[in-house]
Amino acid sequence: MNEKKKVSFMQSASPVTILTSGNSLGAYVPGIRLQERLRRRGIPAEAEVLERLFPEEVRRKLVRTKQAFHNSFGAALMGTRLARDIGPVLDTEAVEALLERWQEQGRRTFLAMTGFWLPVLEQYGRRVHPDPVRVEFLRLDAIDTPSYRVYRDTYQRFRHHWLFRLEGEDPVLHYRLAMSDEPLVPYAEREERIVVHGGGWGIGTYRSAITALQDRFALDLVAYQPEEAGGARPCDRIYMTDPDWHPWSDEPEQRDQAAYPPTAEWKPNEPPVYERGTDGPRLYGAIRRSLAIVSKPGGGTLVDSLSAATPLVYLEPFGEHERANALLWERLGFGIAYDRWARSGFAIGILDQLHNNLKRRALSLSDYGGMFP
Template identity: 35%
Template sequence: MYSEVLETMDGGREFMGKRKVTILCSGFGLGFYIPGLLAASEFGKRDIKAEVLVFESFLEHDKREHIADSRTAYHSNFALANISARMPMDIRNSIDYAQVELLLETWKAEERYEFISLSGHWIYILDLYREKMLPNPIHVDLLYVDSDLAPSWKSLKKFHPRYDEHYYNACLYDTDKMAIRYEIPVLPGTTLPFESRKRRLVVHGGGWGMGTYQSTIPELASHNYGLDIVAYDWKEAKPDPDHRYWMNDPEWCSWVKSANGLHEFPPYIEIAGEDTNSYTAEADHHWLYDIASEAMAIVAKPGAGTLIDSLASETPLILLEPFGSHELSNLELWESLGFGIRYEKWREMDFSVDILKEMHQAIKNRPGERTNYVDHYCSRVALTKS
């Protein structure tokens, strides 16, 4: 395991330019993208520059083009998505190595030494850079935003068993103790008290609109809850006076930089009645967080981003069928902590509001110091100019 504390990265040589942390995300799911942007924002608050990059930008063009096909297939067939999650994939066959070499030369010229990776796919590229920079060490945090290894990490482990030998494993959750180690905050300030929240539920299928969320809508609507439903595409949006439909702007793509050359939070669309309203991206958080913060619960599969939203907004989860073993682990963690309840069990309780309030209070009164992951990072990795 790589040393947890780096006083200076090269034994005392003065650094050129300002410290910058490179945050390496993936567009496969927003749970491996949004947390990276949130972390970048936290570094900015500490006057530390951060750049977010997305792995899919460095795939061969034809491989990148097939992602949209996979997304559509997994949205339509959740069983197929779960089968795919169990199939190891050697991503090295899809990387555009000419583009990667240009990236590594840029990093070297800028003397990049600090990296945080939210996806196992990046490790092959980081290994190339580590070799290029020898004998000077680089520091890499492997940031696990799920409570068990997501598919990119499991594939990496199969083809590269000692992948973490030179890097630091940073886990948000401790499944042995069923506890939260570190948190990624979304917005500062106190959350809305439960009594002030609307009798509404947020219903979604994660960044790719996967899972059983659509099948819950008629039953939830019949129990006097207003619904905020995240649609995957236009044809899903069937608003009525009690429900609102939202969606990420379908023209937006996580691995395509915005006009200002940055990866940003997605712009979004609200569909209410006959009205359609388009909104620009929020500057510092994902738009869905604001809606979740006013709701009594989030009805969704337990993806990494959904856990972060639940914790930060103190909004309990109604847990739907998970995607892969990593989300099953997330489900069991949230259930154990009292922060969530399985949909079927909540149905047995006749969709009780009281249990939602109890779970909200459990999140609000959670034990521990609520350590910000970025604070934890900064306490371990201390770059100083000589």
């Protein structure tokens, strides 16, 4: 944005409204990072979490579903086929209160990280008509996710910004989203450590890879319950998000901050101290210093991989959109399937080449957080 346009936007007074979802940290964390980046550029921004519009019993059910999916990858895979319009689930009073606040504050610029915000945005557009409302979507996966597929007949009316995309069989890169203001860590200066996680919900086959990796590397492991830290060795680090925290549970004064997930580096026989990152999410600090991420190929993991130039060793995908993500990353030379890497004897030389590919492309891309709005 040129300076004249930036000043004009700032004088409009109304914040940019970033629409996130706690249903996936892969949508929530990039949204919070964008809020942080815009504010540092002097642009007012406020993030909203979709689940604050759900009735309490629906949020409780979501927490139970999260646990069920963590316990059973099969159940999680089945769940991807059950996505539907969330409009009937929303609490009408909560929606009315939100739309009234937006209208009073003159909100006119919205950037959504998930398609599930579409029915709320359409309702707001009708409410303030004929005043123009700018609604755009930031796409964090290679193809449509379930949150967009359910609105296929209407979502194409809006502008969509893809960070990366699989267009037919062709991989395309448009932007990166820098998850920290820190520069890339040279690969030769990185520790011989691997980050292993299952995304925000702890989904997938990541636990089955830990033992083989421990024979060769120190690990940065994400645990989702305290008992999951039992297999760690002294050289491993364990990161755990506060299990009682949910993206929709922050108090109003915390919502004005960059409310990254409160995360602790867990240590035996010590109470966990949960802290929020002050320059990107706390786990990202481990990712930018590691040799690789071993995880399912979620959109948020791709964002981290490209931002840090850290290769992705991908496990079994969660749904068709993650299958497309894996194909995209492999065709770009940014990632490799875990089984194939294991057959190479976990060769670091393979990771080094993937890192070089990532670094070369990442440094050539514009940072989306420095461009919007």
